[in-house]
Amino acid sequence: NLNGGSGAIGNVNTQASTLVLNSTGVATVTNSGGVVAVSGKIGSGTLNNTTDLSSSGLTATAGALTLSAAGNLSTTGVVSSTTDLTIKSTALNGSIAFGANATGTNTMTVTATGTGTISQSAGTLTGGTINFASGSGNITAGSVATNTLSANTNGLVNITDNNAGVVTLNASHSGTTVGNTFSLNTPAGSISTNGVISGYGVTLSANTAA
Numbered sequence: 001n002l003n004g005g006s007g008a009i010g011n012v013n014t015q016a017s018t019l020v021l022n023s024t025g026v027a028t029v030t031n032s033g034g035v036v037a038v039s040g041k042i043g044s045g046t047l048n049n050t051t052d053l054s055s056s057g058l059t060a061t062a063g064a065l066t067l068s069a070a071g072n073l074s075t076t077g078v079v080s081s082t083t084d085l086t087i088k089s090t091a092l093n094g095s096i097a098f099g100a101n102a103t104g105t106n107t108m109t110v111t112a113t114g115t116g117t118i119s120q121s122a123g124t125l126t127g128g129t130i131n132f133a134s135g136s137g138n139i140t141a142g143s144v145a146t147n148t149l150s151a152n153t154n155g156l157v158n159i160t161d162n163n164a165g166v167v168t169l170n171a172s173h174s175g176t177t178v179g180n181t182f183s184l185n186t187p188a189g190s191i192s193t194n195g196v197i198s199g200y201g202v203t204l205s206a207n208t209a210a
Contacts, residue, residue, distance in 0.1 A: 019047070024062065038067075039077065051091075055079055057100070065104075072116075075100050078123075085109070085127065089116055095137065098123060104130075108146075112137050117155070124162070132159075136175065149184070157182045157199065164188040169204070171195025 015033030020040045027045030031038075035052040044063025047053070053069035057077025065081040067073060070090050074097040079085065085104030089096055093114035101123035102108065108127035112118050117137035125141055129148040132139045136154035144161045148168045151157045154175040161167050167186045171194070174182035182199035184191065191206045 021045075021047075021058070026063070035071075044081070044083075060085075069094060072097070074098075075102060075123075078102070081105065083107075087111070089113060091116075093137075095119070097121065098125060098141075101126070103127065107131070109133075115155075131170075132157075151182075151184075154180065156180050157184075159183070160185045160187065162186075162188050166190050166192050167206075168192050168194050169197060172197050174199030174202075176200055 014029060014031045016031055017033060017036060019036055019038045021027050021042050022040050024043045027042040030048045032050040036049045037054050038047055039056045039058055041059045044060045046066040048068045050070050052071035054074045058079050060081040064084040066086040068088050068090060072095050073089050076099045078101045080103040083106050085108045087096055088111040093116050094112060095116045096110060096112050096118045098120040099122050102125050104127040106128050108130045110118055110132050112134040114135045115137045116134055118132055118134055118139045120141045124143045124145050126145045130146040132151040134153040138155040139151050139153050140158045142160050144159055145163050147163050149161060150170040151159060151172045157174040167189050169184060169191055174180045180199060181201040183203045185205045187207055190208045191204050
């Protein structure tokens with residue numbers, strides 16, 4: 001356990017398989033002990049791991065939160081930030097899998113590299129703006145709530161945004177080879193595009209016209 005109280009947990013290097021963070025200040029932790037499971041509550045901060053990372057729940061109550069893995073990254077509990085949430089795999093072909101709610105009140109940025117996929121099996125991904133990106137991995141999110149969205153990969157894109165009202169889709173693309181279609185469904189709202197939307201095939205399905 002790393003307890004900072006009202007102070008910071010600053011530039012700590014660990015070698016652990018489990019990390020529990022408790023602080024109302026800024027936490028900056030780099031772990032190199034193999035696969036790590038992280039949880040807790042902080043003011044804001046960054047957690048880096050040199051291989052796979054999983055979280056059963058981590059909340060930033062006073063600022064931005066970044067989770068970064070040089071491997072696969074997964075969540076089984078709520079991950080949230082009162083401002084900006086960044087979830088990224090820096091490993092070539094590392095994947096990101098959401099298994100619970102995730103929130104970035106202002107923005108959520110989710111980035112995989114190479115063939116790394118971005119997927120969601122449970123929960124809702126919520127943010128003022130949500131940006132998904134991968135090299136060529138599929139991006140699939142069945143429950144998103146945002147009014148501004150982008151998704152870019154050379155693989156497939158399939159997203160359902162349950163936001164009521166107008167959803168602005170910024171410049172986005174899927175791959176150009178067979179099967180790499182781009183699909184956005186907004187069952188509770190309309191879609192407005194802001195930039196080029198491209199892919200092997202593009203389907204924008206809205207409840208009402210923008």
